[in-house]
Amino acid sequence: MQRARVIRRVGLGVVILVVLVVVLALVAVTGIVRQSFPQTAGTIPLNGLGADVTVVRDAQGTPQIYADSTDDLFRAQGFVAAQDRFFEMDFRRHVTAGRLSELVGKQGLNTDKVIRTLGWRDVAQQELPLLAPSTRQYLNAYADGVNDYIHRSGSDTGNMGLEYVVLGFQVKDYTVEDWSAVDSLAWLKAMAWDLRSNYNDELSRARLGTLFPADQLKIIYPDFAATGHDPILSASDWQPGALPAASAVPSALRAAAGAGAATPAATPAATPASAPASAAVDPAVRPTPGSATAVAEQSALANVQAALDAIPATVGRGEGIGSNSWVVAGSHTTTGKPLLANDPHLTASLPGIWYQTGLHCRSVSTSCPFDVSGFSFAGLPGIVIGHNNAIAWGFTNLGPDVSDFYLEKITDQTYLRDGKQVPLDVKQETIKVAGEPDVPLTVRRTVHGPIVSDVIASADRVGRKALVRLTPQQDTYAVSLSWTGIVPSTTADAIFALDAAQDFPQFRAAAAKFAVPAQNLIYADTAGHIGYQAPGLIPIRATSVPNTPPGYWPAPGWDSQYDWKGYVPFAQLPWTYDPPEGYIVTANQQVTAVRGGPFLTTDWDLGYRAQRIKDLLKATPKVSPDQMRQIQLDTQNGFAPALVKALAAINLGPDSETSAPADDFTVQGQRLLSDWDFTEPADKSKAGIRATYFNAVWVRLLQYTFDDELPTDLQADGGSRWMVAILALLKQPNNPWWDDKQTPGVVEGRDEILKKALVNARLDLTQHLGKDPVTWNWGALHQVTLTHQALGGDGVPGIVRDIFNRGPIGVPGGSSIVNANSYNAAARNPDSPREIGTDTFAVTSAPSMRMVVDLGDLDASRWVNQTGNSGHPYDAHYIDQADAWAAGETFPWPSTQAAVEASAEETLILTPGGSPGTLPSR
DSSP: OHHHHHHHHHHHHHHHHHHHHHHHHHHHHHHHHHTTOOOOSEEEEETTOSSOEEEEEOTTOOEEEEESSHHHHHHHHHHHHHHHHHHHHHHHHHHHTTOHHHHHOGGGHHHHHHHHHHTHHHHHHHHGGGSOHHHHHHHHHHHHHHHHHHHHTOSOGGGTOHHHHHHTTTSOSOOOOOOOHHHHHHHHHHHHHHTOBHHHHHHHHHHHTTTSOHHHHHHHSOOGGGGTOOOSBOTTTOOOOOOOTTOOSOHHHHHTTOGGGOOOSSOGGGSOOOOOTTTOOOGGGSOOTTSHHHHHHHHHHHHHHHHHTTSOOSSOOSTTOEEEEEEEOGGGBSSSSOEEEEEEEEOOEESOSOEEEEEEESSOOSSSOOEEEEEEOTTSOSOSEEEESSEEEEEEEOOOBOEEEEEEOEETTEEEETTEEEEOEEEEEEEOOTTSOOEEEEEEEETTEEBGGGSSGGGOSBSTTSSSOOOTTOOOBEEEEEEGGGSOOOHHHHHHHHHHOOSHHHHHHHHTTOOSSOEEEEEEETTSOEEEEOOSOOBOOOOSSTTSOTTSSOEETTOGGGSOOOBOOGGGSOEEESOTTSEEEESSOOSBOOTTSOOOOSOOOOSHHHHHHHHHHHTOSSBOHHHHHHHHTOOOOSSHHHHHHHHHTOOOOSOTTTOOOOOHHHHHHHHHGGGOOSOOOSSSSHHHHHHHHHHHHHHHHHIIIIITTSOGGGOOOOSHHHHHHHHHHHTOTTOGGGSOTTSTTOOOOHHHHHHHHHHHHHHHHHHHHOSSGGGOOHHHHSEEEEEETTTOSTTSOHHHHHHHOEEEEEOOOOTTSSSOOEEOTTOOBTTBTTOOOGGGGOEEEEESEEEEEETTOGGGOEEEESSOSOOSTTSTTSSTTHHHHHHTOOEEOOOSHHHHHHTOSEEEEEEEOOOTTSOOOO
16 A cells, blocks of 8 residues: 555656656747747837837738838848848848858758859849949848847847757757848849749750650640730730830840840841751751650750759749739729739748838938838848839739750860850859868859759750751750849849839839849829839840740750840830720730730740639729739639530440440539539538549549650649640540550540549549548648748658648639649659649649739728748747638738828837847847
């Protein structure tokens, strides 16, 4: 008995000890987690301020900053952004400088090699002196504010972010460096890289050109005209012409050292160039698809693509990366003033890509011209998308062809140019790797740009006998890349000019400075006007392949006639002001169908989103602000009716040879689609069940039609061009694409493949969601996981990922739908590539924010971020907007000082003075 009491006492003591250890551990962890949280109320002395700065935060933690001078305003913006998002800023600058390995170890080495080769930071350093003195002043003031935060945080990096604590177990003695203006500029290179658009298509076509005849390739690279969808501007809308008289020659072009050369409005490619026999492409000498030469060349091009894909996606990449934006004139709104909507479609990440901020000069003047709020990037001063006191603007990706690959003939340290050997530009780099020896890197450049085939050693035999005539002595090439993003320009000037613009001429003058990434800019103002402008550096060059557009294939680098001949003058880029239709819709579709204008690209989004938005606007005589928001949430699948009609015509039985009855199991699935309204909600509603089956059929259809023949990394992702391809193939029941090459000895046609997709999609859903369709839920398959860029990936232990990631969250919509929660239909289990899994439908890109600006009452505007404004896990604003975002809800967007003060939850006063090196009290 006594022994039992002793055991119980000991056991109780052990339990108490364990509980005590757990409690102490939780207290310690809580302390570590909270030590980086920002002070958002009270007073903080800040070095260099000329007067007090007020930072007012609302219930979502959005900082609205009030200052008496631009120096104080941007210094405070830098400090506040660092408070909320410093690790994200530090991570991004390591990526853009090619120094990621210093922060995360050898896992960052391939990324560093590619970015050092491209020279992002070098270009940013060259850009800085080209910028306006005021822009340099803003960048430096912002850097001073960031550095005040760094210095007062002390030597313990844990004071700046939980990520440093986790990385500290692997990377020892990491020291945070001071922030610089170049760090901010280099981020623009990363944004431009992800939004450059055409490079993937050019490289992919070059690879596929060795595998398929031209007519088959044309099916999967259709023209925009084949869709029947409207471009952004009609012929009557487009207003080519000079800049407003008050504007100057576009500084973006002048700074790019090529504006004067850009004389013709239309590129020389309007008619095929006549290339010399030594260089011209001859389809007859392309390798036979499937030959050893073709396989070798396709493999080499794949290595180049793999090298460039080593760069992490900073804002997004692949199918679904784009945006919706539209603006409606007051004559078509319930408010009598314009309404403007925007929702950029980018990678889902934590923290979210956008940082909501307001920047307000207490007394707006020429010396302090800012009264603006909206969405910014942490690490970059100013507001990128939003509105000021007079105008609002939104962006979608224009997607012009701004990159070209050149095949180069290299001998030793020289390359061939117009019959002469000229020296390569060679630079030696050293990459420092945390915990590992330094890694040397040789970067070689031609007149066209960096040689990207050097980045991966196995990529040094590119372009073998594929696209150009070769001499018997020459059968291999290097590959260089020309890209406008590595041309020094003045995009940073454009951001501040947009923030301060008060009317359409000033808006266009700001757009003239916007070089990369080229965007569709929409406009509205409180005076009642709306407009559109396409800006950016758009190269002029000749085609290297007869009867194809310029930039469609890699070009022979040894012949200067294929070099860029400058850039399209800004005055000849499409724009419109108060078009007669009364609205403008941009969703990455073709800009204008007018012939004779400048060549932009052939690789547009094919217009399903844009057409749906336009149709909804046409059907609504007077659009309200809430209807603008509802349009953003529309899940109608514009492609589905045509495919469902074809699926309904498939005879599932009886079998013509065996007279076996129809399979009721599969017929049940087919019948589901007969009364579908073609919407895709994330629930078990009638429409949600049918959307689940349709998407399962769609993925199987792509797999059997295309993926059996395409390289693994070029398989059909399900985006708009694959939809248009299937529409064309439905009219060609015996086209070779229909044959499933995984079934040797059998040649399938259209109906066999459609039937196969219906049958196996039914089996897929039975396996994953249950046999009875009432158990099917689109949101159970179609989910978004908000993923931390540095510590949220599959290579990170799950216990760490769970600290930084959030989700999955079921969401509606899909690819090429207005509510563009896209997925990659090519996603497969690498061990079972024919298997369709639940990850197949995981969201790869989504609306990164949503906004609706009411130009009749700016304080009635609404907005929502994808995640939250904070970058600190477990902070109240790390993920506080995600539920509203997923549900399609928005928050009030106060902008006048009275409205901001009425919504205030916390107020911080930054005062002049202070002594960096000690943390403020929390």
